[in-house]
Amino acid sequence: MIPASFDYVRPSSVEEACQVLASGDDVKVLAGGQSLLPLLRLRLAYPSALVDLGRLPGLRGIEDRGDHVFVGALTTHDEVLRSAVIKERVPLLALATATVADPAVRHRGTFGGSMAHADPAGDLPAVALALDCVFVVRSADGEREIPAADFFVDYLEPALEPDEVLIGARVPVLGPGWGFHYEKFHRTAQAWAIVGVAAAVRRSNGTVEEARIALTNMGPTPVRASAVETALRGVDLAPAASGGTDPVGEACAEADDGTSPPADLHARPDYRRHLARVLTRRAVRAASG
Known part of the structure; x- marks a missing residue:
């Protein structure tokens, strides 16, 4: 099917993205698009505009920060799978990501997109819950942190305000044993x-x-x-x-x-x-x- 019409915006910064999200009703964020695009094609979603974050700097990457690993929202599933830091420090995330869809989807789909989509049938939200991840989100008013236990509110409903963008997540590193x-x-x-x-x-x-x-x-x-x-x-x-x-x-x-x-x-x-x-x-x- 053909999606309903919508405006397309490609911001140059997270701040600009937050402003666009705050300016209209039912504006949706596009990251990898592997979950959102099928909903658009089936007309199960009717956004007035799409905000494409795909080329924003600073939202992709994996950093070992000692007691936790920070995973940027735009980091693809394939990048998670190939990361030596993930395999060594938070192997449960690697194990679950390996079961996500197929290689084509894993090369386009993103870590943050899977979390923000909040599908209970998705593999990664359960991992975030088990590991007590903390999500970092940003709006025009600044950043705030949301524990995984509070992030998944209802079916396909994350605890994101309309003008907030998911920046990434802190994934705790569990010790020996x-x-x-x-x-x-x-x-x-x-x-x-x-x-x-x-x-x-x-x-x-x-x-x-x-x-x-x-x-x-x-x-x-x-x-x-x-x-x-x-x-x-x-x-x-x-x-x-x-x-x-x-x-x-x-x-x-x-x-x-x-x-x-x-x-x-x-x-x-x-x-x-x-x-x-x-x-x-x-x-x-x-x-x-």
């Missing part, structure tokens, strides 16, 4: 997740000291599986003997607590709940080694 895994169930390699699980597990002496679990596509926003995180503390990671109990599996049986999975052409809510429990157990096992 942590293991990571992203488990995703989808129809094809390029499809959205039916359910996904981002898991970070800190081990000590064969037990779980701390766990961070976030779920993809189990509600209108990514969901933190807090019941599993609590149940996993102090759990013995030794494989269960034949016929014995499986404390990891028992803890992960609470993965769907507090979720509201959608019903669509691909899965019913009860199937998604089942997948959340199974995939969380797999992700925790893989993250804990």
